[in-house]
Amino acid sequence: MTRAATWRTLLLLGAVAALEALCLAGVIDRITMQPPHKILIDLWRLLASGSLNRAIAKTLGNAAAAFAVAMALGVASGLVIHRFRRLRDTLDPLFATYYAIPVFAFYPLLIVLFGLGDAPQIFIGAMLGVVAVIVNTLNGLDRVPRVLLKTARVNRLSPLQTALQVTLPCAAPFILTGAKLAVAYSLIGIIGAEFIMSNGGMGYEISFAYTNFDNATMYPLIVLILLVSITINIVIARWEKRILARRGLA
């Protein structure tokens, strides 16, 4: 471990210890926050009892669905948009300002359109992720060497074959960057939507526990979501680094 990483670990542990001390000393009252050791015990109890399994499965399942939609739609749109210069110029201002727009503001509208089920949540998650995938796909396609495209033409590959066998594999590292963002965005979208209004899932359970002042359930769930999303992000970041290193890009 490097010196910075050691310090980081120590500081984080120190922060948790300080929180523990403040909670036990009663500076932070029990209605506001639970001491960290109790959160961990509660988390273990909740996970062992299995009462959360359905909520966890629902949230992760919806996030996976949103991610799949964002990837499929994003890569396909990227391929199409890349071919039409004019279309790309027109859509550029949209891509540039897209992440400034509060996508969650569309959630009520989506509930009216699709009803209160999984569909509007998956829609929000996919909506958040798809533009990151499109932008990174375009970025990757821009960097495909011309000579490879010429080779494809010489070998008389059809446009679909060219896409599948030449351009997409060549742009893969950039698309992976988009995928990394799409994973984070689909989780954010699903959990955010569950928070605002829904009938199940981890976000829903947190907001339900919050309205019931049930801190013994709320804090473990918050910690669980944070652990899950941070773990997923770290795993993908490692994977991305390996692929980039193999291509000599990092």
Added chain:
Amino acid sequence: MSRFITGPFRNALTLLVGLLVLWQALYWVVGDVALRSPLQTAAFMGRFMTSPQFLPHLAETGRAFGLALVLAVAIGLSIGFSLGLNRFMSDVFEPVLVAVYSIPKITLYPILLLAFGLGISAKVAFGAIHGIIPIALFTMAAVRSVRKVYLKTGRVLRLPPTEAILRIVLPAAMPEIFAGLRIGFSLTLIGTLLGEMFASQRGLGFLLMNAIGLHNVDLIMGLTVLLAGFAGVASAVLLSLNKRLQART
């Protein structure tokens, strides 16, 4: 030069017309149950925005957003500068900031609500948290990449640290810092609205959630378009300022 002005302008116009056409087509398909046409929405918003019940909510959201933005900029810049000027400190804290940047921050909102109570301060805190991290990350990277020669010149001229920051680091890192501020602006707005949508008694986000309960499709459409439009226009303006700033250096 003329191409530079007409090109982006024409693109934005095409995009706007395209979106309106798409919206109208969608309305024809879905119908009155769940959607309103662009014209109906505009007419409704014209009426609603002049009605007395709109202004207090707008003022509440505006105040929460303004306060959150001031806090996010002040705290984000100070974190960014203090970490950016110290290589070791930035190595220690950067991964933590990146991790916090990528988590669904809405999960932290109940904690803020318990700490601040159900009022404007929880919303302000939540909006500020969204904005602080990108501003801090961008500022840190910007300050770290200021050329060492500049700083050495400052030291040779014996500038005190505050002068060195104000006269050397800030101007040199400005374009990148501004990019962070632009993203911070958008995320603070998103955070403030998200907070209002989850638990709040006033504000545009509250109005939006309330409209679902009342099945007031006019209001949902109108507010969604208003918020998305405001965010889009503000971001486009900041983006063009950012580009001009980058072109100058």
